[in-house]
Amino acid sequence: MQTSFYVAHGRFRGIFSWILSTDHKRIGLLYLCSILSFFIVGVTLGLLMRLELFAPGRTIMDAQTYNALFSLHGIVMIFLFIIPAINASFGNFFLPLQIGARDVAFPRINLLSWYFYITAGILAISTLFAPGGPPDAGWTFYTPYSIITTTSVSLAAFAAFVVGFSSILTGLNFITTIHRLRAPGMTWFRMPLFVWSVYATSWVQILATPVLAIVMLLLIFERMFGVGFFDPAKGGDPLMFQHLFWIYSHPAVYVMILPAMGVISDIIPVFSRRTIFGYKAIAFSSMTIAGVGYVVWGHHMFASGMSETARWLFSFLTFIVAIPSGIKVFNWVATLYRGSIILGTPLLYSLSFIFLFSIGGLTGLMNAAVATNLHIHDTYFIVAHFHYVMFGGAGFAFFAALHYWYPKITGRLYDETTARVAWLIVFIGFNVLYFPMFILGWQGMPRRYFDYPLEFTNAHMISTIGSWILATGIVIMFVNLVLSAARGRNAGNNPWGGATLEWQVSSPPPAHNFEEIPQISKGPYDFN
Amino acid sequence: MEAERTEHLNQEQQRDYTGSKMGMWLFLYTEFLLFGGLFLLYSVYRTRYVEQFHTAAATLDTVLGAVNTVVLITSSLTMAVSVSAIRKGDRKLSVSALFLTILFGCGFLVIKFFEWKAKIAHGLFPGALEMFELPQGEVIFYSLYYVITGMHGLHVLVGVVVLLGMLTLLMRKKINEKDFIKLENTGLYWHLVDIVWIYLFPFFYLLT
Numbered sequence: 001m002q003t004s005f006y007v008a009h010g011r012f013r014g015i016f017s018w019i020l021s022t023d024h025k026r027i028g029l030l031y032l033c034s035i036l037s038f039f040i041v042g043v044t045l046g047l048l049m050r051l052e053l054f055a056p057g058r059t060i061m062d063a064q065t066y067n068a069l070f071s072l073h074g075i076v077m078i079f080l081f082i083i084p085a086i087n088a089s090f091g092n093f094f095l096p097l098q099i100g101a102r103d104v105a106f107p108r109i110n111l112l113s114w115y116f117y118i119t120a121g122i123l124a125i126s127t128l129f130a131p132g133g134p135p136d137a138g139w140t141f142y143t144p145y146s147i148i149t150t151t152s153v154s155l156a157a158f159a160a161f162v163v164g165f166s167s168i169l170t171g172l173n174f175i176t177t178i179h180r181l182r183a184p185g186m187t188w189f190r191m192p193l194f195v196w197s198v199y200a201t202s203w204v205q206i207l208a209t210p211v212l213a214i215v216m217l218l219l220i221f222e223r224m225f226g227v228g229f230f231d232p233a234k235g236g237d238p239l240m241f242q243h244l245f246w247i248y249s250h251p252a253v254y255v256m257i258l259p260a261m262g263v264i265s266d267i268i269p270v271f272s273r274r275t276i277f278g279y280k281a282i283a284f285s286s287m288t289i290a291g292v293g294y295v296v297w298g299h300h301m302f303a304s305g306m307s308e309t310a311r312w313l314f315s316f317l318t319f320i321v322a323i324p325s326g327i328k329v330f331n332w333v334a335t336l337y338r339g340s341i342i343l344g345t346p347l348l349y350s351l352s353f354i355f356l357f358s359i360g361g362l363t364g365l366m367n368a369a370v371a372t373n374l375h376i377h378d379t380y381f382i383v384a385h386f387h388y389v390m391f392g393g394a395g396f397a398f399f400a401a402l403h404y405w406y407p408k409i410t411g412r413l414y415d416e417t418t419a420r421v422a423w424l425i426v427f428i429g430f431n432v433l434y435f436p437m438f439i440l441g442w443q444g445m446p447r448r449y450f451d452y453p454l455e456f457t458n459a460h461m462i463s464t465i466g467s468w469i470l471a472t473g474i475v476i477m478f479v480n481l482v483l484s485a486a487r488g489r490n491a492g493n494n495p496w497g498g499a500t501l502e503w504q505v506s507s508p509p510p511a512h513n514f515e516e517i518p519q520i521s522k523g524p525y526d527f528n
Numbered sequence: 529m530e531a532e533r534t535e536h537l538n539q540e541q542q543r544d545y546t547g548s549k550m551g552m553w554l555f556l557y558t559e560f561l562l563f564g565g566l567f568l569l570y571s572v573y574r575t576r577y578v579e580q581f582h583t584a585a586a587t588l589d590t591v592l593g594a595v596n597t598v599v600l601i602t603s604s605l606t607m608a609v610s611v612s613a614i615r616k617g618d619r620k621l622s623v624s625a626l627f628l629t630i631l632f633g634c635g636f637l638v639i640k641f642f643e644w645k646a647k648i649a650h651g652l653f654p655g656a657l658e659m660f661e662l663p664q665g666e667v668i669f670y671s672l673y674y675v676i677t678g679m680h681g682l683h684v685l686v687g688v689v690v691l692l693g694m695l696t697l698l699m700r701k702k703i704n705e706k707d708f709i710k711l712e713n714t715g716l717y718w719h720l721v722d723i724v725w726i727y728l729f730p731f732f733y734l735l736t
Contacts, residue, residue: 105547172554180547206554210561218569218675225654227671229569234671235664240572244565 004411008511022107025509028093029409030114035089036478038080038121043471045073050433050467053460056452066450067136068151072128074139075156079163080121082390083252085398086259087205088117088170090405091198095174097502097509098192100183100518105176113169120163127152127159138448140249143230143241147222154220161216164209167255171205174198183501185520192500192524193282197262200286204251204258207294212248215241242304246297254293256390257357258286260397261328264350267404268332269525270498271347272339276525278331285324292321302370303377311370318368325361329354344496345419349400352427356392360385363438378448381441387434399426399477406481407495411507412488418480425473432466500524545709552713556720559683563724566676570731573672577665584662584669585736587652589643593733596639597725600684603632604722611715614698617705626695626711629718633688640681644674673732680728683721690714 005025009017018026049069052059061069092110096103104110127134130152137146137153141160146153178199182191219241221227228234230241261282269276276282298306298314306314332354341347363385366372376382407413436459441447445456452460494503501520505513574581610625647670651658654671662670694714697703703711 105544106551109551168555168558172551172558175554176547176551179550180544206558207561210558211565214562214565217679218565221654221675227654227675228667229573229671229675235573235577235668237572237576240569244568247565 002506002510002515004506004508005511006508010511020111022103022111023511024092024096024103024107024110027110027114028089028091031084031092031117032089034114034118034121035081035085038076039085041125042073042077042081043474045069045076047467047471049073050464052450053452054464055461056454056457058451061450063450064133064136067448068134070448071135071138071156072124075124075135075160077390078139078252078256079160080117080124082256082394083163083167084117084170085256085394086263086401087174087198087201087255088113088166090194090263090401091170091174091201091259093409094405094502095177095195095198096181097505097513098195098500098524099178099181099186100501100514100520101177101181102512102514102517104173105180106173109169110173113166113173116162116166116169120159120166123155123159123162127155130155140245141216141219141241142245143219143222143238144232146219147231154223157216157219161213161220164213164216167205167209168213171202171209174202175206178202183517183520187520189280189283190520190523191283192262193265193276193279193286194259194262194500196283197258197265197286200290201255201258203287204255204290204293208248208251208255211244212252215244215248218244239301239304239306242301243297246300250297250300251290251294253386253389254289256394258289260353260394261286263397263401263404264332264353265328266498266500266524267346267350267400268335269527270404270496271344271350272336272341273497273527274335274339274525275523275527276331277334277337278327279523279525281327282331285327288324289321292317292324296321299368299373302373315368315370315373319365322361322365322368329358329361344403345414345416345423346400346404346496348420348423349396349403352423353393353396353400356388356396356430360388360390360392364389376441378446379441380437380445380447383447384434384437384441387437392430392434396430399423402481404496405502406484407491408502408507408509410485410488411491412484413491413495414484414488415480418476422473422477422480425476426470427473429466429468429470429473433463433470434466436460436463436466497527499527543707543709548709548713549716552716556716559720559724563676563679566672566679567727567731570672570676573665573668577663577668580663580665581669582736584666585732588673588733589646590733592639592643593729596636597729599632599636599639600722600725603629603636604719606632607715607718611708611712614703614705614708614711619698619701619704622711623695623698626691626698630688630691630695633684633691633718637681637684637688640677640684644677676728677732680721680724683724687714687718687721690717 005023010021010023012020018030021027048060049066052061052066092104133151135149135153135156136151137149141153141157178191178195218227218229222230226234229236230238232238265276265282296314296318298310299318302311302314363381367376367382367385403414403419440456440459440463443456445452491507493506496503501518502509504518606625606628610622610629613619613622613625647653652670653659654674659667659670691714694703694711697710
C-alpha cells in the first residue's frame with residue numbers, strides 16, 4: 001500500500017499543510033468541511049424559522065428577525081452550500097482521480113478559489129453582526145426594496161459577488177482539466193458520467209456567473225451612489241434587475257442539480273451490478289440541460305410583467321428542460337431493471353433522489369404553465385417545489401455521494417445499519433416537513449410571512465414537527481460518519497466493486513494519485 | 529500509444545501551453561459576459577430614451593475619447609510586438625515594447641481622469657443635485673457612462689499592474705523564448721480591454 005495523501009503533507013505542516021496545499025484532494029476536503037459548516041448554519045436558521053411558524057402570531061421572534069432569517073437561510077444555503085456542495089468538494093476530490101490525472105490543470109488557482117469561497121462565507125455570516133442588522137430582502141435581493149432597506153444588503157451582495165469568483169475559477173479549471181489531462185485511452189465516451197456532469201456544470205458556471213457578479217456590483221453602486229438603473233424615480237427599471245438576476249440564478253439551479261445527477265449516474269450501476277443504460281443519452285442530456293437551462297430564466301417573472309410572447313416562449317422552453325431530465329430518470333430506472341441490486345445506503349439515497357426529484361420536477365412543470373404559475377406564484381407551493389428539487393434532489397445526492405465515497409476518502413467503512421436508520425429518518429422527516437407546504441401553497445399561504453391565518457395551523461405544525469425529525473436524522477447521519485472515521489472497519493480499496501478509476505487506487509488515495517498514469521481500455525461501468 | 533503517453537506525462541510534469549491558453553480564453557469569455565450585462569442595460573435604456581441619450585452623448589468630449597482610442601489601440605500594438613519579440617528571443621525589444629504598453633495604459637487612465645473630472649465639475653455625477661433637474665434618460669446615460677467606463681478603467685488599472693509584474697518577470701528572465709505563456713496571456717487580457725473600449729467609444733461618444 002502506498003502512503004496516503006494524509007501522511008504526505010507536502011511543503012508545509014500542521015494546519016498549513018491544508019490551507020496552503022495545492023493537492024486537489026486536500027482542497028476538496030477543505031471545501032467539504034467548510035460546506036458542511038455552512039450547511040449546519042443554514043439548517044439552524046431553517047429550524048428557527050420553522051419554530052416561529054409552529055403557531056400563528058409571534059412565537060419566538062418578531063417579523064423583522066424572521067425576514068432576516070429567511071434571507072440569510074437562502075443566501076447561506078444557495079451560495080455557500082448547494083451551489084458548491086457536490087461540484088467543488090467531490091468534484092475536486094474525484095474529478096482528477098476519475099480521469100486518471102495527478103491533479104487539476106491549475107492547482108494554485110484551485111486553492112485561490114477556496115479562499116474566495118471562504119471569504120464570501122465569512123462576509124455572509126458577518127452580516128449577522130453588521131450595523132443595520134442582517135439583510136432582510138431575501139436571497140433574491142429584489143429591487144427597489146433592496147435599495148432602500150437600511151440592513152446590510154450591500155455586504156451580503158458583496159459576499160455573493162466574491163463567491164462568484166470562486167465558482168468561475170472552479171469552472172474554468174475543471175473544463176481545462178477535462179480537456180487536457182485525461183489519461184491515455186480515456187476517450188470522451190469512456191469518462192464516468194460524474195465527469196460529464198461536472199463538465200456541463202462548469203460550462204454553466206462560466207456562462208452565467210459573470211452576470212451575477214455585475215448585477216451584485218450594480219446593486220451595491222445603486223445603494224452607494226444612487227446610479228438609478230433599477231430605481232423608477234431615476235428612470236431605471238426594477239424589472240431589469242430581475243432579468244439580470246435570473247439570467248444567472250436560473251442556470252445556477254442546474255449548477256446545483258447537474259453534479260447531483262452525475263453522482264446518481266455513478267452510484268446506480270455500481271449498486272445494481274449492471275452497466276449504465278443509455279450512457280450517451282445521459283451524457284448528452286447533461287449538456288442539453290446546461291444549454292436549455294440558460295434560456296428559461298423568464299419563468300421566474302411571469303407575475304412581474306412581461307409580454308404575452310415572452311410568457312409563452314419562456315413557458316415553452318421551460319417545458320423543454322423536462323425532456324433531458326426525464327431521459328435521465330428513465331435511464332436510471334432502466335439500469336436498475338434486472339440488475340442484482342444491493343440496497344446499500346448510497347443506493348437508498350439515490351432511489352429517494354429519483355422519487356423526490358420526480359415530485360419536484362413534475363411540480364416544476366405545474367409552475368412552468370403560465371396560468372397555474374400566476375395562481376401559485378410566491379406561495380408555499382413554490383417553497384415546497386424548490387425544496388423538493390434542491391434538498392430532495394441535490395441535497396440527497398450530496399448525502400449519497402458522502403456515503404458512496406466515504407470509504408475512499410477515509411479508508412474506513414461507516415456503520416451500515418446506523419446509516420440506513422439515519423436515511424429512513426431523513427427521508428420521513430423530509431416529506432413530513434415539505435409535503436404539507438404543497439397543500440399550504442395551493443390553499444394560498446404566501447411565502448416569506450412570519451404569521452398566518454388560523455386555518456393553516458395544522459399543516460404548519462406538521463411541517464415544523466417534520467423539521468425536527470429531519471434534523472434528528474441528519475444528526476444521526478453525521479455522528480455515524482464522524483465516529484466511523486475513527487472506529488470503522490478497514491474499507492479496502494474497492495468496497496463497492498466500482499469500475500471507475502478512483503476505486504483502483506488505494507484508500508485513502510496516495511498523494512500523487514497514480515504511481516503510473518493508467519492506460520484506459522474499457523468503459524467506466526464495465527464490471528466484467 | 530507510447531507517444532501519446534509521453535505527451536500526457538509532459539503535460540502534467542511540465543508546462544501545458546495549450547491548457548494555460550484554454551484557461552485564459554475561458555476567463556476572457558467570462559469578462560465579455562460581465563460587460564455583456566452592462567451592454568444589455570445600455571441597449572434597453574437606449575431604446576427607451578432615444579432622444580435623451582442623444583442629447584447627453586453630445587456633451588461628452590469626442591476629441592478626448594478619440595485620443596484615448598488611439599492611445600489604447602497603439603498600446604495593443606506594442607503589446608503584440610512585445611510578445612512576438614520574446615518569442616524570437618529579442619528580450620531588449622520585448623522589454624521596451626512592454627514598457628511603452630504600460631506608458632500608454634497609464635496615459636489612457638490620466639486622460640480618463642481629466643475627462644471625469646471635467647464632468648464632475650459640471651455636477652454631472654450620480655447623486656449630484658444638478659442631476660435631479662435633468663430628464664430621467666440623461667441621468668441614466670450619465671450613470672451608464674460612469675459605471676461602464678469606470679469598470680473598463682478598473683480593468684485597465686488591473687492590466688497595468690499585471691503588466692508591471694510581467695515586466696519584472698521579463699527582466700529577471702523568468703519569461704523567455706521557451707516560456708512566454710504568462711506574457712502571451714497578459715497580452716490576450718490587454719487586447720480584451722482594448723476591444724471593450726472599441727465598443728464603448730462609439731456607444732458613448734459617437735452615437736449622438
